Amino acid sequence: MERNMSMTKVVMPEQDPNVRNKNFTEVALGYTKEMAMEEAARCLNCKHKPCMDGCPVNVPIPGFIEKVAEGDFEAAYEIITSENALPAICGRVCPQENQCEGKCVRGIKGEPVAIGRLERFVADYHMANATPATSDIEKNGKKVAVVGSGPAGITCAGELIKKGYDVTVFEALHKAGGVLSYGIPEFRLPKDLVAKEIETVEKLGVKIETNVIVGRSVTIDELMEDGYEAVFVGSGAGLPRFLNIPGENLLGVYSANEFLTRVNLMKAYKFPEMPTPVKVGKKVAVVGAGNVAMDAARTAKRLGAEEVYIVYRRSEEELPARAEEVHHAKEEGIIFKLLNNPCAIHGEDGWVTGMEVIKQELGEPDASGRRSPQPVEGSNYIIDVDTVIIAIGQSPNPLIRQTTPGLEVQRWGGIIVEEDTMKTSKDGVYAGGDTVTGAATVILAMGAGKKAAKAIDEYLAAK
Numbered sequence: 001m002e003r004n005m006s007m008t009k010v011v012m013p014e015q016d017p018n019v020r021n022k023n024f025t026e027v028a029l030g031y032t033k034e035m036a037m038e039e040a041a042r043c044l045n046c047k048h049k050p051c052m053d054g055c056p057v058n059v060p061i062p063g064f065i066e067k068v069a070e071g072d073f074e075a076a077y078e079i080i081t082s083e084n085a086l087p088a089i090c091g092r093v094c095p096q097e098n099q100c101e102g103k104c105v106r107g108i109k110g111e112p113v114a115i116g117r118l119e120r121f122v123a124d125y126h127m128a129n130a131t132p133a134t135s136d137i138e139k140n141g142k143k144v145a146v147v148g149s150g151p152a153g154i155t156c157a158g159e160l161i162k163k164g165y166d167v168t169v170f171e172a173l174h175k176a177g178g179v180l181s182y183g184i185p186e187f188r189l190p191k192d193l194v195a196k197e198i199e200t201v202e203k204l205g206v207k208i209e210t211n212v213i214v215g216r217s218v219t220i221d222e223l224m225e226d227g228y229e230a231v232f233v234g235s236g237a238g239l240p241r242f243l244n245i246p247g248e249n250l251l252g253v254y255s256a257n258e259f260l261t262r263v264n265l266m267k268a269y270k271f272p273e274m275p276t277p278v279k280v281g282k283k284v285a286v287v288g289a290g291n292v293a294m295d296a297a298r299t300a301k302r303l304g305a306e307e308v309y310i311v312y313r314r315s316e317e318e319l320p321a322r323a324e325e326v327h328h329a330k331e332e333g334i335i336f337k338l339l340n341n342p343c344a345i346h347g348e349d350g351w352v353t354g355m356e357v358i359k360q361e362l363g364e365p366d367a368s369g370r371r372s373p374q375p376v377e378g379s380n381y382i383i384d385v386d387t388v389i390i391a392i393g394q395s396p397n398p399l400i401r402q403t404t405p406g407l408e409v410q411r412w413g414g415i416i417v418e419e420d421t422m423k424t425s426k427d428g429v430y431a432g433g434d435t436v437t438g439a440a441t442v443i444l445a446m447g448a449g450k451k452a453a454k455a456i457d458e459y460l461a462a463k
Contacts, residue, residue, distance in 0.1 A: 004041035007110030012117055021301050021332035024186040024269055028092075033071070036121040040069035043113045046105055051115060054099040056447030057155075059083045061100055061115055068118055077126040080119060085158040086151065086197045086446065088127065089180060091120025092189050094443045095322050127196055137205060140164035142460055145228040147214045147400070149198070150178020151442045152234030152433025155449030156456075158201045163457050167205070168228075170212040175265060178236050179434075180442070182265040183257075185295050187302070191264070215399035220407075220429060229463070230428045230456045233415060234449060237394040237434035243287065247345030248390075252281065252352035256288070256296045256391035263299055281386030283307045285355050287342055288391035289314075292439075294325040296389045297334045308334050309383060313341040313360050313373040341373065343380065345388055354382040396435040404429075414438055421455035422448055430456055 013029040014020070020027050031039065043065040051061045060079050067076035080087045096102070096116035104112030144160050146153045149171040157167045175181050180194045202208060214220065220231050240255035242248055259278065262268040266276040284300040286293050289312035297308045310329070312319065315338050319326055330336070337357070344356040359379035362371035396413045408416045408425035415431040417424055422432045432448025434440055 002041065003044065004038055006042060009042075009111045009114040009117070010035045010039040012114070017328075017331035017333070020187065021298070024302060026190055027187050027328060030124055031117055031121045033073075033125075036068050036073075036118055037071055039114050040065045040118055042106060043069070044105055050103040050105060051100040051113075054101075054103040056099070056443045057084050057450055059100075059119075064122065065113065065115070065118055068122060073122055073125045074130060076122045077130070080122060083450075084119075084446070085155055085201060086442075087119050088123035088193050089151070089189065089197055090443055090446070091116050091118075091123055093184060093441075095441055097323060099443065127193075137162060138164055139166065142166065143168070143228045144456060144460075145170065145223045145231045146234060147220070147231065148172075148178055148234040148236055148433075148435075149176040149208055149210075150180060150234060150236050150433065150445065152236075152435075152445035152449040152452075153178065153232065154198060154201055154206075155446040156232045156234060156430075156432070156453045157206045157449075158204060159450055159453030160456060161201070161204045161206050163453070165457075165460075166207075168207045168209060170214050170218070170223075171208060171210045172213045172235075173265065174210050176208050176210060178234075182261040183292065183295070185260065185264060185299050186269075187298070188295065213399070215397075215403040220400065220404045220426075224428060229460055230430065232422075232449070232452050232456065233400060233424070233429065233431040233435055234433045234445070235397065235400055235435045237396050237439045239395045239397045239413075240390065241393045241395060242390055243342055243392065245342060245344050247347055247352070250345055250347040250352050250388075251350050252279065252347075252386055253345060253388045253390065256286070256292050256389050257394060259296055259389050260292070260299065263303070269299075269303060278303065279387070280305050281352075283309075283383075283385040284387040284389065285309045285311050285337075285342075285383055285385040286389045286391055287311050288393070289338075290320045290391065290393070290439075291322055291325055293389075293391035294321045294329050294334075296391050298329055298332055300387070300389065301332055301334065305387070309385070310334055310336045310338075311340050311342060311355070311357060311383070312336070312338050314370060315339055315362060318362075318370045337383065339373065341375065346382065352386050352388055354384050355388055356380055356382050394434070394439045396438075400435075412438070420451070422452035423455060423459075428459070 064076040064079040101112040240257040267274040268276040268278040280303040286297040340357040359376040360373035366372040430452040433445035
């Protein structure tokens with residue numbers, strides 16, 4: 001096979017920014033077969049495989065790319081799914097630039113191989129063309145419960161079902177998928193695609209029970225009394241953080257969690273066809289600059305806001321969101337107000353009318369290595385807005401730690417686990433994903449789910 005020595009990636013087709021910022025269909029349109037094979041030919045198939053070092057779930061990246069280059073897309077899919085149960089999702093939302101692509105040799109003198117785009121292509125091609133595989137797994141008679149159907153829980157469940165366990169996933173909401181369903185917008189991750197990925201795991205034999213709030217409907221101790229020999233907690237970080245500034249209780253102020261859940265899971269963007277209104281004014285301020293903030297800002301624009309601001313206390317260099325998300329937001333007309341920190345939200349008759357901010361300048365780096373912002377005396381001014389969305393992070397819901405005696409947690413609420421096994425302080429209970437780390441990436445949560453499944457298998461085999 002002839003290598004493609006182009007210094008740049010094959011360009012991903014996308015909707016025009018001024019069209020897509022008014023609809024909820026997917027921004028990136030995906031590679032064709034020819035584009036995928038052309039891009040795959042850029043891979044050098046390095047002997048030491050540095051890209052794999054950057055993958056939290058150890059996908060054999062050069063192996064699957066080689067198959068794409070040959071046009072054997074089903075073989076490529078088999079290679080990916082030997083380690084990754086959710087390739088269509090990971091191909092869309094993984095921060096590849098900091099992981100596999102960040103270590104690609106082709107990225108030293110040019111652009112890295114478009115590993116994420118190729119993974120997405122392979123998964124989409126399989127969904128469109130393959131006949132569903134039938135499951136024939138020999139059962140071992142042991143039951144495991146999984147709390148939460150997000151990426152950590154679904155991955156753990158998928159790994160355990162393949163090892164012969166009876167696995168039941170308990171999901172608090174009415175739809176499976178966790179953050180994949182309620183947190184990431186349709187234009188970035190189509191919900192029918194999430195449903196198909198979860199269906200693949202269900203076809204292996206995983207049972208999913210929705211509307212079960214572990215800690216309220218049933219406790220972890222009660223699950224173990226019911227015959228579950230191990231429990232994996234992958235309940236995510238669904239408790240929003242707030243600014244604790246005056247005016248935060250005014251009408252027109254949302255947490256990003258509530259705003260995105262209403263729009264994504266409850267399809268508020270189809271109002272009045274769907275009875276879930278979200279009031280978005282003409283001018284919207286989103287506080288924060290992570291991926292969730294970008295999602296909220298881009299969603300508000302699609303709901304009809306004329307001006308949408310990202311308000312962030314640090315500079316462009318410190319933006320925590322993926323470069324691609326920032327780029328897409330700017331293309332869609334999102335206005336970045338950097339080095340500004342909110343200090344009050346103003347209102348009239350109970351509704352938001354503006355947000356007072358104070359300008360910042362960067363001082364010395366903080367504990368995370370980012371330069372710490374300092375307020376500029378007397379620089380306060382008001383941004384004229386009628387909707388404010390707070391997107392400054394989430395914490396784990398306290399319900400499980402409050403109802404599970406013997407479960408040790410961090411001061412901020414994250415469950416404490418052994419790093420190598422994801423084992424908690426409570427015998428037979430394991431945990432992983434955002435409920436351990438705080439809000440992080442889909443692929444890191446999946447890596448934790450895989451690690452926990454391996455440890456649970458070893459634990460139950462030794463019993």
